[in-house]
Amino acid sequence: MGIIDRPSMLRLLAPLLLLGSVLQGALLAPAKAHQIESALQYLNGDLQLSSSFSNGEPTQGAVVRLLNADGTPGQELGRTDAEGRLSLDLSSVGNGTVDLQVDGGPGHRDYLELPVQDGEVDLNEVVMFPFSLVMVGLLVSVRRRND
Numbered sequence: 001m002g003i004i005d006r007p008s009m010l011r012l013l014a015p016l017l018l019l020g021s022v023l024q025g026a027l028l029a030p031a032k033a034h035q036i037e038s039a040l041q042y043l044n045g046d047l048q049l050s051s052s053f054s055n056g057e058p059t060q061g062a063v064v065r066l067l068n069a070d071g072t073p074g075q076e077l078g079r080t081d082a083e084g085r086l087s088l089d090l091s092s093v094g095n096g097t098v099d100l101q102v103d104g105g106p107g108h109r110d111y112l113e114l115p116v117q118d119g120e121v122d123l124n125e126v127v128m129f130p131f132s133l134v135m136v137g138l139l140v141s142v143r144r145r146n147d
Helices: 006-028 131-146
Strands: 036-043 046-053 063-067 073-079 085-088 096-103 109-117 127-129
Touching: 036 109, 073 085
Parallel strands: none
Antiparallel strands: 036 046, 046 085, 063 073, 063 096, 096 109, 109 127
């Protein structure tokens, strides 16, 4: 087995330490208002997003947008109302899977992966991303760009 130099060791350990601290904070810390929880449902044929902080307070005025394939902000769909709700119109979205972001400001985001077929979403196939997985994805993306 060869010797690992210090820079290589740091590159290997840094993501693990960050992931460990994120997971520790998520598991041990009490629920904080910055964690956003979102849900989707159909009401009278309209797709409704409902979003609130983990303490139950609605996410008022959160920007709801689609993300581009590279993770950058894409088409804005609207802002949540005083109850943290927004009716979504996905009729102009092509068939396939799209990423939706509920953005309540820095550190206040939720992410959902929506399978869209003819403007409709199969709610049984929606994937909600925990913040820790988003952070790991960002780390992998940054590492790829730096390598």
